[in-house]
Amino acid sequence: EAGVAQSPRYKIIEKRQSVAFWCNPISGHATLYWYQQILGQGPKLLIQFQNNGVVDDSQLPKDRFSAERLKGVDSTLKIQPAKLEDSAVYLCASSLIGEVDTQYFGPGTRLTVL
């Protein structure tokens, strides 16, 4: 079974630039999560989708972050414009619907903002 795919694996940008991350969940997983993990900290949930609807985006900085999951499968997380403090690993995870305690994580995208 293929795992959660993310791309790119690494990204370096200048502050105020834009960046987008892509995630393809495990086939059949209706729930998709984006986490931000700052160095030395645990992952923090940014947004959770169930199919193509948003379940929770309470910790998403909506002035600069946006995410979509148009067809209920792949998802894109965008930052525009990026700030230095956005440097982090962005993790995508997926789970079967209703099984939030069994999340499968992708390898993450390491973002460095200079």
Add this chain to the structure above:
Amino acid sequence: SQQGEEDPQALSIQEGENATMNCSYKTSINNLQWYRQNSGRGLVHLILIRSNEREKHSGRLRVTLDTSKKSSSLLITASRAADTASYFCARPSGTYKYIFGTGTRLKVLA
């Protein structure tokens, strides 16, 4: 902080020794999970322990949960160099999400 507290923040041991890391939390929970994260990789689920369980085993891993003290511990026995990783506890928040702790960075020296 809404994250749980884990200690120690970092732990360095020799191969073959046991490693113990702890997680404390503030609100009542019905389960708690432990994850491992190797350098540059995503998180891998290790064990979920429910509030009616005091102890759970998986291979060389042993997890305990003390709901009266609001704490959990993860014990790795006979550690190997491959166990070098960061370990996180995660507790549920509401019905549909988990909050992760700050993690313990374990280094196992060969």
